[in-house]
Amino acid sequence: xxxxxxxxxxxxxxxxxxxxxxxxxxxxxxxxxxxxxxxxxxxxxxxxxxxxxxxxxxxxxxxxxxxxxxxxxxxxxxxxxxxxxxxxxxxxxxxxxxxxxxxxxxxxxxxxxxxxxxxxxxxxxxxxxxxxxxxxxxxxxxxxxxxxxxxxxxxxxxxxxxxxxxxxxxxxxxxxxxxxxxxxxxxxxxxxxxxxxxxxxxxxxxxxxxxxxxxxxxxxxxxxxxxxxxxxxxxxxxxxxxxxxxxxxxxxxxxxxxxxxxxxxxxxxxxxxxxxxxxxxxxxxxxxxxxxxxxxxxxxxxxxxxxxxxxxxxxxxxxxxxxxxxxxxxxxxxxxxxxxxxxxxxxxxxxxxxxxxxxxxxxxxxxxxxxxxxxxxxxxxxxxxxxxxxxxxxxxxxxxxxxxxxxxxxxxxxxxxxxxxxxxxxxxxxxxxxxxxxxxxxxxxxxxxxxxxxxxxxxxxxxxxxxxxxxxxxxxxxxxxxxxxxxxxxxxxxxxxxxxx
Numbered sequence: 001x002x003x004x005x006x007x008x009x010x011x012x013x014x015x016x017x018x019x020x021x022x023x024x025x026x027x028x029x030x031x032x033x034x035x036x037x038x039x040x041x042x043x044x045x046x047x048x049x050x051x052x053x054x055x056x057x058x059x060x061x062x063x064x065x066x067x068x069x070x071x072x073x074x075x076x077x078x079x080x081x082x083x084x085x086x087x088x089x090x091x092x093x094x095x096x097x098x099x100x101x102x103x104x105x106x107x108x109x110x111x112x113x114x115x116x117x118x119x120x121x122x123x124x125x126x127x128x129x130x131x132x133x134x135x136x137x138x139x140x141x142x143x144x145x146x147x148x149x150x151x152x153x154x155x156x157x158x159x160x161x162x163x164x165x166x167x168x169x170x171x172x173x174x175x176x177x178x179x180x181x182x183x184x185x186x187x188x189x190x191x192x193x194x195x196x197x198x199x200x201x202x203x204x205x206x207x208x209x210x211x212x213x214x215x216x217x218x219x220x221x222x223x224x225x226x227x228x229x230x231x232x233x234x235x236x237x238x239x240x241x242x243x244x245x246x247x248x249x250x251x252x253x254x255x256x257x258x259x260x261x262x263x264x265x266x267x268x269x270x271x272x273x274x275x276x277x278x279x280x281x282x283x284x285x286x287x288x289x290x291x292x293x294x295x296x297x298x299x300x301x302x303x304x305x306x307x308x309x310x311x312x313x314x315x316x317x318x319x320x321x322x323x324x325x326x327x328x329x330x331x332x333x334x335x336x337x338x339x340x341x342x343x344x345x346x347x348x349x350x351x352x353x354x355x356x357x358x359x360x361x362x363x364x365x366x367x368x369x370x371x372x373x374x375x376x377x378x379x380x381x382x383x384x385x386x387x388x389x390x391x392x393x394x395x396x397x398x399x400x401x402x403x404x405x406x407x408x409x410x411x412x413x414x415x416x417x418x419x420x421x422x423x424x425x426x427x428x429x430x431x432x433x434x435x436x437x438x439x440x441x442x443x444x445x446x447x448x449x450x451x452x453x454x455x456x457x458x459x460x461x462x463x464x465x466x467x468x469x470x471x472x473x474x475x476x477x478x479x480x481x482x483x484x485x486x487x488x489x490x491x492x493x494x495x496x497x498x499x500x501x
Contacts, residue, residue: 433496
């Protein structure tokens, strides 16, 4: 992820392995066959009679949007190409076949219906929420470049002493804290590197090594729920919840943390209890040493103070009137003007995630701007659906999908659909706390999915150490995932009933 990030070699090794597996001849042939099948399915949907869809007034443009949406879904699920590549393909397909800058014979507005604005499709990449992502990445890059991240980890782990169970708790809480502001992949890589000296002290026949290794992905996955920038699904949820043309709830950074931060802390302690119970330490003490490479210079001081001011502005957005997206650009400007980051550091931004999210935004825009969402709402009696059924099904579908495909892809796929469904159900959702319960529930469900090594990059990194077996990871993942979803949805339900959102 970030080349100057402590533990980057683990991330590089993980991505190299995935590339090698993808490039094997058998894998290439499999992907080609899959791609051909998906293309045939898409062409069939593209050319079906409009009456088949059961949506009154369906235009050609709207049918094309359906076909592109289904193709995107299948491509994300099968991973025939990387998720970010699917998102770019989505945007290009929408531009060529549904926009006012498309292929002339195919975008005659009199024949195909109202066209999408090519400017609005392209602006998905410059959405204010994308700025929030970029601001989070810039903070992480600056912290790793100055060594602040390692220094903080060293200081924060000291109070936990030398008792093995307490050191485990320290790793869980610190990993969870970092994951609220830094990519969970980068956080997991850094914290797993710090475990190297710990493993030398623990006997190989004991279960303590498993507990310590599993603590990193568990905390990284759960910690991301704590802030809107902690993980992409959170930010995608904020996009739809705060859309001025949609729900327009005005949910701020501080409000998100107000109810999600306590939940994360509770889940981290539950995770700690489970790990120390399931994988007890045979050695009762651990002497941990982490060398700090932070220099007490001007750049470091700028990063520290900018980080503090940025977090305070995020927490007080309702008082200052500066929304989280705008605040995210402040550290970018400060670091650029003071030379903390340079043009080469910009290459370390995780552009693949940004493209992944932008593609989801483009899909959401196309559903609404084409009129497809409105027609679907009129044709499908969403207002007769059970709110509890919608809540449970959406959470379960998200949880199952997120265990096999990117949680960003899952959120980008489900959020636009659920925003439409929830809008059509109106006041009926008040019985479960409103639309926010459903959409934020998707963010919680995606972060709770951690059963398999492929479920999340932190899981894959931990599994690559060869200290954790897949059945151990599955056991912990299932238990923690179920607890996380149950507590998360209960919290959202009571917050919604109390009209705190």
